[in-house]
Amino acid sequence: MFDEPSPSAPRSGPPGWPNAVPPAGSPGWQVAAASWLLDLCPSEFRGYPSLRRHLVLLVWLAGHHVDAQLVALRQAYRTIRVDLADRLPEGSVEQAMTDIELEGVRLRAARRATQLIAEALENRTHAEQG
Numbered sequence: 001m002f003d004e005p006s007p008s009a010p011r012s013g014p015p016g017w018p019n020a021v022p023p024a025g026s027p028g029w030q031v032a033a034a035s036w037l038l039d040l041c042p043s044e045f046r047g048y049p050s051l052r053r054h055l056v057l058l059v060w061l062a063g064h065h066v067d068a069q070l071v072a073l074r075q076a077y078r079t080i081r082v083d084l085a086d087r088l089p090e091g092s093v094e095q096a097m098t099d100i101e102l103e104g105v106r107l108r109a110a111r112r113a114t115q116l117i118a119e120a121l122e123n124r125t126h127a128e129q130g
Contacts (some may be wrong), residue, residue: 016112024120030055033117037062040110056121063114070107073100 013023020036022029034055038046040062045051051058077100085093 014116016109017116018110018113021113021117024117024123029120034058037114037117040114041065056118059114059118059121063111063118066107066111066114070104070111073104073107076100077104 013021017023018033018036021032034052037055037058038051042065045058045061051061077097080093080096080100084096088096
């Protein structure tokens with residue numbers, strides 16, 4: 001399984017690395033990464049043993065999940081005026097569009113972080129094989 005986290009582990013890494021995850025190679029970084037990745041996904045994902053056992057699988061699936069959320073947000077942003085303008089109070093659509101934009105920023109950052117975790121795992125795999 002993954003290394004146990006160290007309470008004194010530094011909380012830094014390359015730009016875009018999630019704050020909740022110690023840098024790759026630090027004791028416990030994989031446990032923290034798994035927890036952070038599971039937080040990106042539906043809560044049901046925590047119940048699947050393969051996702052809890054294989055961090056490479058979890059980061060791959062979390063990346064796909066975040067990508068799908070970004071697609072859905074973009075679609076919502078494009079269609080909200082047509083779909084809801086006549087059913088929401090004045091100003092609500094504009095506020096919703098702002099909220100959607102902010103969520104898009106959060107998801108793009110999450111996607112970058114998942115890519116960094118995947119790269120760290122890939123580098124570790126290559127180092128172990130070399």
